[in-house]
Amino acid sequence: MTKVSAKSQKNYLFKLDADQGQIIWESKKLRIIPIENIKELRSGSDARYYRQQFQLSQGYEDRWITIIYLLDGQYKTLHLIASSMDIFQLWDITLRKLHAIRQELMTGPGNEEIRHTVWIKQCWKSAGESNDQRLSFEQVEKLCKRLNINSSQEDLMRLFASADAQHRGYLDFADFQTFVKLLKTRPEIDLLYKKLCSMNDGKLTLSVFECFMRDTQKSSLTQREIESLFVRYSTRTSDGRGTSSTPDLSSLKMSLDGFTAFLLSSDNSAFIGQNGKVHQPMTHPLWDYFISSSHNTYLVGNQLVGSSTIEGYIRALLHSCRSVELDIYDGEHEPVVFHGKTLTSKLSAREVCEAIMKYAFVTSPYPIVISAEIHCSLHQQDMLATIMREVFGDALVCAPIEGKPLSGPLPSPEDLRGRVLLKAKNLYVSESEPIREWDLMLDTESSSAEASASDSEPMREIKEEFRKVKLREVEAVKELKEEFRKARNVFNRVRGRHASPEKSLPRSESKPEQKARMSVALVALLVYTVGVKCRGINKKELYASEHMFSLSETTMNKILKQGADDLIKHNKMHLVRIYPKGTRVSSTNYLPHRYWAAGAQLVAINWQTFDLGYMINHAMFRRNGRAGYVLKPEVLRKTEDPRKSDKEHFHHHKQYNLDVTVISAQQLPRPKDATGREIMDKHVDPYVEVSIHTPDKCYPGSSSSFLSTSSASSASSITSHVHAHRSVTTMRTSSVKNNGFNPVWQETLRLPFECVGDMRDLVFVRFTIQRDGESDGEPIAVYCVSLGSLAMGYRHLPLHDSQVSQYLFSTLFVRCSVQDA
Template identity: 30%
Template sequence: MKRNKPPTSRRTEIQHLYECYASGQTTLPACDLVRFLHEKQMELTANQETAESLIDRYEIEETARESRSMTFEGFLRYMESKDCCVFDQTHRSVYQDMDQPLSSYFISTSHNTYLTGDQLVGKSHLYAYVCALRKGCRCLEIDCWDGSDMEPVVYHGHTLTTKILFRDVIKTVEQHAFEVSAFPVILSLENHCSQEQQEVMAQYLISILGEKLLRAPLDHLTTGDLPSPNKEVVVAKALSDLVIYTKSVKFFSFSYSKDNQTCYENTSTAEKKAHKLARASGADFVRHNQKFLSRIYPAAFRTSSSNYNPQEFWNVGSQLVALNFQSLGLPMDLNNGRFQDNGGCGYTLKPAVLMSSETSFDPGCNQHSKATRLLLKVISGSNLPVPRSGKALDPFVRVEINGIASEPRKKNTHTVKNNSLTPHWDTDMNFNISVPELCLVRFCVRDQTGFLSSDFVGQYTLPFSSLKKGYRWVPLLSRDGCSLDPASLFVFVWYS
């Protein structure tokens, strides 16, 4: 009778790595730990001091610590620590140059920020602003209408969405604007108010925000460029006397903008028109966004508050790619993935390919520089969350590449039957990535429920530029972006 092979746990896989480098010794000496860091983890700057600091951090057995070596248990603690996360931990802090003009950054941007549901009968709520700000959002939308008793209200006009007071929105912004990020918040005011209530709005902005409100140009503005984000301020995009840098203007054409638009003016464009511009004039769109801010917002037909894929508009350098933060799924996973970079501050520096004045970049053109080859080995999973039914999953992993349109989109592992605890795939995947500095990598675990059907289990998205080489674990997040710890994947990453 054939016996079933026992499932391989991550612990077993890590033990195999440990034994390869310990070479029969009872512990792993610091010099062999350095060899492992160089050969497998591609930590090429690691030295004896690096290894000894890891021993001090993760080894608790006193004899091993004294001999500057690591037991298997210490090695396991290290391999399951943040030092071995697939996301580069140095990117958890603000590390990018924050002294460039605002047009040089992608800026986390919310559409109809006040809504918690759809755009016809959904609720407006102050907590929606709190949630967006706590996710690092730096551009909030406030749709303003005349209210009773000279109190402007915020809601989706001409619909049955509920109303909240403008003054309460501004109080909420004042309280939470800089909780997770010290960088500027832009208020995108869609103004439908009478002159009288506009004056009320202006007074609330001034009295509630106080010194946090930018009311005059910054002193160092001498180059004809937008200021850098290195200032803890709130910037209003409406009410003429309070508009300093982000006055909204109508878009006519790229040539018109070049000849007539000033640096402190920005355009707002619906996704359908922006899509046509990106396809027909990608290089012109990129050049436009080197100097001016452009905001892209979801089409009017998205009454359920669904989202478009933001990657297309990041590819042409649009800074303010607005999404419905309350709507979960791939677009928000990509947004959260992109903006976890640079310390989660809501600003990430656009790559050089989008900012060079010497070369012309068109994301729709296949003639890009030599591709980067990405090898991913999806090895195993651990502690995957089971559905409410309690039935074990039939999991598989889908790896998706989100970059320029010509790149391969996704590849799947095989399905492992009836194993939520320790599924093992050991599947190699190869991708050729034309413009890695624009690319996002998404790991998605799914439960095979039928021949062509599957359910979402968990995902994790990160910029290619934050992807660490070597043996790494991938934390998994729920549909609403919350940690599913201890659920994770174990992978090997290599690229050239």
């Protein structure tokens, strides 16, 4: 196929290895793309954006394949043109099917038989040179070394001899499967199984299993559901299937294989809500939800010289982001999107809107909020409004929906399924700008005149009604301002300091200013998300239910330093957006749970930067079926329950201990070089670090740090501190020397933490597997989860790389429990 880049077009031989799960080609060196690293496949018209970028003929479109993947921590693209339609269809169909299988395996635990089959084929293929191969002991020993299996030659020889039942001196594929089964034995599970069986004459019966589920796993399943699980894993045959007959529960017992299969299954998922379905009610007003939000969505690099691309929007939307940002400036012909006053490249606003519309509801059906900063002229604002109406069509909210007037609560995500909302600052209601009725009238007349030629009679009537609504809103704000001016003068007279004549005049009369005017066509698109300037958060300042403002993290930190009470109360009935400060030029992220804890709904992060802030955001929005909307804790929502006031909730501080027994890990990944090949000569001496992250002190009575006096294992170390607006406690295990295949620790760590208002959803736990001596380097694997979503008891945690992409075979076996301190 022809590999296309901005600089050249060259022909290469591409190979698709299904067993190894790789795309392979050789240019100056061997190149490899693991199929599980592929983020998206585009072909035909879906990849038109790139074909047009390279200025290639439309004749190539029906043979074009674009592969977007992650390698060495970076997003990369591979553009291919197949030499014929037959080759294109063969590659497109096969690659999509293989990718779908890998993606299914990477959704979490479960599918253990398929996962094992994929892994064993991968090992078999890499151990020899042909499909009809026979493995000698030397080849098996070499394979074990590659897998970082730390067994002595004597132990390997013993396992090899046991698998070579016919004493032929080699292993065929069936023998190799036996060898792998022996190699993957789990003595730590065997020990747990025997401990449970000792409770009932050496048998794991239903009563023992039920006690295990209730007391250790903290299961909320019904009696019947537990019985169904017990039957399922007690009647499994050697091939993993169940029996067809109805068993007698009293005579059943669960075998070690059945118990192991249960612990590894999706029925014992570490993540509560692993079924991937939306399980929270979606009928609350928008302000009752945390909303997955992106900052500078158009960037894939840093804020000064990074590239602006529609890829940023596509990636965010496909990961269920529900609020994207546009910074809009005048373009040569139409408005453009880029980061103002920087060297970042520019995008057509129309192309951005088309990408948003195409990918908006692929992952989640719930509404998209476009947060726009408008820096363009009145004429191009009109063009922007036209573009949005043309591209989004009926999906664009340009008037209140039926039953949800502006005077009442905001609509719910369910009310707005499949809809697009525009949020921008309305200069006519923003306190930062003087209001001039003649300015508004001029804009209205101009826009009406321009639109009259093309608008239908019903549309002109709708626009006329909307113009009247906006005028009434302007008049209401003017009256409020006048009342405020009178009240201020009365206050000054009472104190004996009469206001000067100049100060008593409205600002527009005392000091004429040139106001940045705003297109009424654009104002008409602001319905439930009307941007206004924050005039303060207190009882004196009143905001309409549709008014929302944006605060930088710097401003937000100042507010929180003074106390979060007023802000929390405001956020119960208004939307607020938080964004990173401008000095984060390398696009790093703050920790979003600090601002979620104050009730802020749209806490925007830089999705192009894979740091701890990104990881916590990812962990939050894995919840609720990846809908991009997560219901806020009850204490942060407006409820009708009068029994407890907000202050009582937030004065309720409780200390806990998170006890984590780090038991073992399975098949840790080897480090890879920049081409995707494993580094074979690098030893892995893994240890596990567990950290718990809580929102810092912004509530009355919260403790800046809390250390338990309880002892942890002697091999562990503990640190606890409050730093850069975060509270974190960290502990680690000892290291296991040269074993990345099945290291066993069996160490218990105790992490103290404080929880306010019982908001465990805003406490995050991160498990990090590091190489001993390389604590500052790239971790081997990570897993981050909200404590409210972490299932207790014995669980296998799926492990991810630093870009939060799941490893196909790697897991960490732990036992977790939360105890009162």
